[in-house]
Amino acid sequence: MKNLTRNFCLYLFLLLPFSIFGQQQKSDFNYTSAKELLLVGKAMPGGEYFHRVDTAKYNQMPPVVKRLFTNSAGLAICFTTNSPVIKAKWTVTNSGRMGNMTGIAQKGLDLYIKRDGKWQFAGVGSPSGVSSEGTLVDNMGTEEKECLLYLPLYDELKNLEIGTTSDSYIRAGQNPFKNKIVIYGSSILQGASASRPGMAYSSRLSRSSGYNFINLGLSGNGKMEKEVADMVADIDADAFILDCIPNPSPTEITERAAEFVMTLRSKHPDTPIIVIQTLIREKGNFDRKVKKWVKQQNEAIAKQIEILRKNNVKNLYFIKEDHFLGTDHEGSTDGVHPNDLGFDRMLQKYKPHLSKILKVKFDKE
Amino acid sequence: MKNLTRNFCLYLFLLLPFSIFGQQQKSDFNYTSAKELLLVGKAMPGGEYFHRVDTAKYNQMPPVVKRLFTNSAGLAICFTTNSPVIKAKWTVTNSGRMGNMTGIAQKGLDLYIKRDGKWQFAGVGSPSGVSSEGTLVDNMGTEEKECLLYLPLYDELKNLEIGTTSDSYIRAGQNPFKNKIVIYGSSILQGASASRPGMAYSSRLSRSSGYNFINLGLSGNGKMEKEVADMVADIDADAFILDCIPNPSPTEITERAAEFVMTLRSKHPDTPIIVIQTLIREKGNFDRKVKKWVKQQNEAIAKQIEILRKNNVKNLYFIKEDHFLGTDHEGSTDGVHPNDLGFDRMLQKYKPHLSKILKVKFDKE
Numbered sequence: 001m002k003n004l005t006r007n008f009c010l011y012l013f014l015l016l017p018f019s020i021f022g023q024q025q026k027s028d029f030n031y032t033s034a035k036e037l038l039l040v041g042k043a044m045p046g047g048e049y050f051h052r053v054d055t056a057k058y059n060q061m062p063p064v065v066k067r068l069f070t071n072s073a074g075l076a077i078c079f080t081t082n083s084p085v086i087k088a089k090w091t092v093t094n095s096g097r098m099g100n101m102t103g104i105a106q107k108g109l110d111l112y113i114k115r116d117g118k119w120q121f122a123g124v125g126s127p128s129g130v131s132s133e134g135t136l137v138d139n140m141g142t143e144e145k146e147c148l149l150y151l152p153l154y155d156e157l158k159n160l161e162i163g164t165t166s167d168s169y170i171r172a173g174q175n176p177f178k179n180k181i182v183i184y185g186s187s188i189l190q191g192a193s194a195s196r197p198g199m200a201y202s203s204r205l206s207r208s209s210g211y212n213f214i215n216l217g218l219s220g221n222g223k224m225e226k227e228v229a230d231m232v233a234d235i236d237a238d239a240f241i242l243d244c245i246p247n248p249s250p251t252e253i254t255e256r257a258a259e260f261v262m263t264l265r266s267k268h269p270d271t272p273i274i275v276i277q278t279l280i281r282e283k284g285n286f287d288r289k290v291k292k293w294v295k296q297q298n299e300a301i302a303k304q305i306e307i308l309r310k311n312n313v314k315n316l317y318f319i320k321e322d323h324f325l326g327t328d329h330e331g332s333t334d335g336v337h338p339n340d341l342g343f344d345r346m347l348q349k350y351k352p353h354l355s356k357i358l359k360v361k362f363d364k365e
Numbered sequence: 366m367k368n369l370t371r372n373f374c375l376y377l378f379l380l381l382p383f384s385i386f387g388q389q390q391k392s393d394f395n396y397t398s399a400k401e402l403l404l405v406g407k408a409m410p411g412g413e414y415f416h417r418v419d420t421a422k423y424n425q426m427p428p429v430v431k432r433l434f435t436n437s438a439g440l441a442i443c444f445t446t447n448s449p450v451i452k453a454k455w456t457v458t459n460s461g462r463m464g465n466m467t468g469i470a471q472k473g474l475d476l477y478i479k480r481d482g483k484w485q486f487a488g489v490g491s492p493s494g495v496s497s498e499g500t501l502v503d504n505m506g507t508e509e510k511e512c513l514l515y516l517p518l519y520d521e522l523k524n525l526e527i528g529t530t531s532d533s534y535i536r537a538g539q540n541p542f543k544n545k546i547v548i549y550g551s552s553i554l555q556g557a558s559a560s561r562p563g564m565a566y567s568s569r570l571s572r573s574s575g576y577n578f579i580n581l582g583l584s585g586n587g588k589m590e591k592e593v594a595d596m597v598a599d600i601d602a603d604a605f606i607l608d609c610i611p612n613p614s615p616t617e618i619t620e621r622a623a624e625f626v627m628t629l630r631s632k633h634p635d636t637p638i639i640v641i642q643t644l645i646r647e648k649g650n651f652d653r654k655v656k657k658w659v660k661q662q663n664e665a666i667a668k669q670i671e672i673l674r675k676n677n678v679k680n681l682y683f684i685k686e687d688h689f690l691g692t693d694h695e696g697s698t699d700g701v702h703p704n705d706l707g708f709d710r711m712l713q714k715y716k717p718h719l720s721k722i723l724k725v726k727f728d729k730e
Contacts, residue, residue, distance in 0.1 A: 099473065099491030102558065102698060103464035113651055121694045122651045126464030139654040193467065193560060195704035199695065286478055286487045289504040329486045330564065330705075333467060339560035340695075341705040 029087060030170075031161040034077045038172040040148075041075040041203075043182060043214045043235045050075065050157040052216065058231040064221050065228055072151035073190045074202050074215025078173030079147050079162065084140045086111065086147065087163030088125050089133045092155040100193045100334045103127050106154040110198040111136045112207070114146040114176075118363065119207045122147075124196055146173055150198040153191035154219070177212035181205075181358065182235050184228075185243035188279070189217030193333035195340050201347060205354070208363040222247040224256040229263035239271060239358055240264050245278035245301050246336075250293075253300035258308055265313060272357055274317040277301060279324040279346065283335030290335075319353045394452055395535075396526040399442045403537040405513075406440040406568075408547060408579045408600045415440065415522040417581065418596065425592040430583055437516035438555045439567050439580025443538030444512050444527065449505045451476065451512065452528030453490050454498045457520040465558045465699045466519060468492050474525075475515040475563040476501045477572070479541075483728065484513060484572045489561055492517075511538055515563040518556035519584070542577035546570075546723065547600050549593075550608035553644070554582030558698035560705050566712060570719070573728040587612040589621040594628035604636060604723055605629050610643035610666050611701075615658075618665035623673055626681065635680060637722055640670060642686040644711065648700030655700075684718045 035049055047054025053069040055061070061069075092107045104110070109125030123137035136149070151157050164170045183189055183202050191200035198207075202215040216232065222244030232240065248256060257275075264273055277298045284291030298321055305318045324346040325331030331342025338346055351362050400414055412419025418434040420426070426434075457472045469475070474490030488502035501514070516522050529535045548554055548567050556565035563572075567580040581597065587609030597605065613621060622640075629638055642663045649656030663686055670683045689711045690696030696707025703711055716727045 097462045097468060099468035099493075100560075102467055103462060104699060108464065115650075120650050121647050121697070121700065123648055124699045126699065128464075137648075137651050139652045141653070145651075195465075195558060195560070195698035199704070204695075282486050283488055283502075285480075285485050286502050286510075287504045288506070330569075330709075332486070333560035334469060334489045334491065335486065339564070339705040340707075341709050344695075344706050 028166040029085075029163040030166050031089060031163045032170050034160040034162060036172065037162070037170070038078040038175065039075060040078055040175050040177060040212070041214060043180075043216060050151065050160070053231065058227070060227040061231060062221070062225055062227070065218055065225070068190070068218045068221060070156040071154055071190065072157045073153040073197075073217055074200060075151045076203070077149040077151070077160070077162070078175065079149070079170055080144055080173050081147065081164050081168055081170040082142045082144050083164030083168035083170065084142055085138050085163075085165055086123075086136045087134065088136055088149070088160065089131070089163065090125065090160045091131045091158040092127065092152055093158070094130050095155055098154060098192075100337055101154060102195055104196045105191060105194055105199070107152045108197065109136065109152070110150040110196040112148040112150070112198060113137075114148075119148060121198070142168065146176070148173075148176070150196075150203060153194065153197050153200055175212075177206050177210060179238040180212050180214060180236065181239045181241065182214045182216060182232065182237040183241040183243055184216045184222060184232055186217060186222040186246040187219035188246060188337055189215060189222070189243055190219050191215075191217065192219065192337040193339055194343060199340055199343065201343050204343070204347060205362070209360045211358070211360050218244075218247070220247060223252055224248055224260040226256075226259065226263070229260045233263050233267040237268070237271060239274065240268070241274045241276065243276045245276065245297055248297070250296040250300040253297060253304060257301055257304040261308055261313065261316065270315060272315045272317060274319065274354070274357060275301060275305060276319040276350070277321040279338070280321060281336055282325065282329050282332040285329055317353070317357050319350065322349055324349050393531040394450075394528040395531050396454060396528045397535050399525040399527060401537065402527070402535070403443040403540065404440060405443055405540050405542060405577070406579060408545075408581060415516065415525070423592070423596040426596060427586070427590055427592070429586050430590070430593055433555070433583045433586060435521040436519055436555065437522045438518045438582055439565060440516045441568070442514040442516070442525070442527070443540065444514070444535055445509055445538050446512065446529050446533055446535040447507050447509050448529035448533035448535065449507055450503050450530055451488075451501045452499065453501055453514070453525065454496070454528065455490065455525040456496045456523040457492065457517055458523070459495050460520055463519060463557075465702055467560055469561045470556060470559055470564070471519040472517045473562065474501065474517070475561040477513040477515070477563060478502075479511040479513075486563070487512075507533065511541070513538075513541070515561075515568060518559065518562050518565055540577075542571050542575060544603040545577050545579060545601065546604045546606065547579045547581060547597065547602040548606040548608055549581045549587060549597055551582060551587040551611040552584035553611060553702055554580060554587070554608055555584050556580075556582065557584065557702040558704055559708060564705055564708065566708050569708070569712060570727070574725045576723070576725050583609075583612070585612060588617055589613055589625040591621075591624065591628070594625045598629050598632040602633070602636060604639065605633070606639045606641065608641045610641065610662055613662070615661040615665040618662060618669060622666055622669040626673055626678065630678060637680045637682060639682040639684065639719070639722060640666060641684040641715070642666060644689040644703070645686060646701055647690065647694050647697040650694055682718070682722050684715065687714055689714050
């Protein structure tokens with residue numbers, strides 16, 4: 001019996017190196033809650049960690065707006081680590097998959113790492129359901145890496161943990177973005193139909209300028225309600241961009257746009273306010289009703305800007321539709337939302353205006 | 366009794382205008398099976414209507430390759446109609462949604478209509494499950510329209526019917542594309558991660574040239590097996606493009622590439638054969654193993670081309686990787702597959718080569 005025990009112990013000892021130095025070493029990861037790291041991209045502090053806006057505080061906003069502000073579009077986690085592998089475990093809701101979004105963009109993760117002073121794409125987390133687990137990037141060196149992990153564009157993130165090898169460190173990063181330029185907008189701003197979270201246009205603007213472009217995109221619901229104007233006006237912003245014109249009807253634009261602008265202006269006497277016309281919907285190439293509708297939206301906002309200017313509202317800028325998606329009609333995913341090609345062309349049109357108005361310098365991408 | 370019958374008939378007559386000219390007119394659609402129209406984009410006639418290749422005839426190919434050839438990537442239905450509305454009912458399989466594709470691209474439809482001699486985007490069909498129904502485009506005029514409806518990129522289409530108003534006609538169109546340029550490739554060719562079916566790069570090449578670029582993209586499985594080479598060699602093609610290098614291992618490239626080329630050459634003594642290096646995977650920005658792997662793949666194919674040229678194989682062309690996706694690292698959806706921005710940059714690199722070799726003129730998009 002003694003011999004048997006000794007043999008069994010020897011057997012265990014012989015197995016040990018395989019379990020410790022082999023398989024176990026490879027799978028030995030520590031998971032750190034994203035809440036212990038730094039969240040960037042929020043308009044204001046407060047509220048649920050992964051929500052864009054404190055919807056309890058701004059309880060008077062329309063229910064659908066409050067729900068959309070629980071989506072983590074434009075938010076990112078900053079951290080530094082020397083881990084050669086970065087993994088993630090995350091949980092979203094059981095909402096259905098959208099037809100015009102990839103899973104990665106809707107419910108997934110998108111990692112950038114800084115190299116030579118620029119943010120460079122590193123890897124994605126593709127969702128597998130409500131709870132997902134995956135390797136974002138593998139086989140790196142053990143040098144320190146400054147990381148920026150973009151969160152799902154069209155879902156509420158319930159939990160996120162970042163996995164690093166147990167012999168490495170992970171620390172909250174510093175906010176790499178300065179100032180605060182708030183963009184209020186439609187589904188296009190929220191990120192439909194970028195291919196992954198980091199390709200939402202506000203995030204592309206942030207990475208290429210170093211300025212903090214805040215994503216207040218509201219799928220189908222950037223309709224300029226008074227209660228939303230009050231919330232936006234509370235933000236301590238260096239500039240406001242209104243890119244919501246795809247959502248309100250021409251009548252709603254006529255009824256609400258001037259008041260929305262004046263609500264901001266009343267609390268921010270000198271802050272630049274930039275209003276952008278809606279892009280032309282590619283659905284309107286052949287659908288005459290859609291084409292007419294978009295024309296009426298753009299005429300309505302132009303008229304309101306004219307009235308505001310006549311009323312001597314200063315520091316008010318207006319960017320007119322100018323083939324934002326190009327001229328070949330290939331820049332959309334579904335006739336409404338830009339694909340990444342459309343977004344790229346749109347930013348080529350936006351940037352010279354924003355650069356001039358905001359005195360911001362964008363990298364040539 | 367007679368009076369009652371007369372009154373009832375009068376009642377029916379009074380109802381008639383509402384049912385015929387009112388509600389019924391709006392909802393009165395005829396559905397035409399796509400099988401009664403013209404299918405374009407197939408390499409060879411025969412086999413299941415919506416399959417790319419007759420997999421029963423080429424039964425020796427690997428099972429996964431045969432399964433992927435049942436996906437309708439690159440196929441389209443040509444028809445003409447004067448209907449002011451175009452609808453569709455279609456059925457695919459119950460395969461799960463992919464993380465790196467939109468539903469529209471994976472399982473949906475994408476309609477183009479010819480305007481001023483060019484194909485212009487008109488609308489999409491977004492899938493809602495195994496069976497879907499939707500309006501592709503609405504509110505058009507009643508002029509005759511030449512239509513091209515692209516089919517799902519990553520699913521097997523089981524059935525497709527096209528709905529037109531009951532007072533309009535729908536007819537099979539004529540094939541708008543001439544010649545046959547066969548592309549054999551990977552998931553990237555099959556269409557990952559274009560935003561919609563018509564944005565697969567072979568389809569973009571066809572629309573912008575008028576030539577018939579055939580999509581033989583095989584997700585993860587463009588591995589140049591002998592049985593597949595035999596099938597491809599059976600195609601009566603005007604040129605062959607091999608854009609499969611992302612899939613085989615460096616060893617498989619060394620073992621199979623020359624034989625694949627020579628199998629084509631033996632049946633097509635003078636037909637141009639164009640081999641393209643794999644694009645650089647953006648995953649390899651930080652993953653050193655991925656970066657090295659791709660480099661080895663490209664070195665392996667370069668070596669095989671050199672050997673083939675030394676062996677005096679004529680009309681063999683080689684396109685070298687040259688920042689196909691650009692230099693800002695934003696051209697991919699997941700670090701492997703181009704997004705529409707990446708595809709656009711890739712085509713800007715491919716086109717000058719293809720134009721010169723094939724004497725094809727591409728539209729400036």
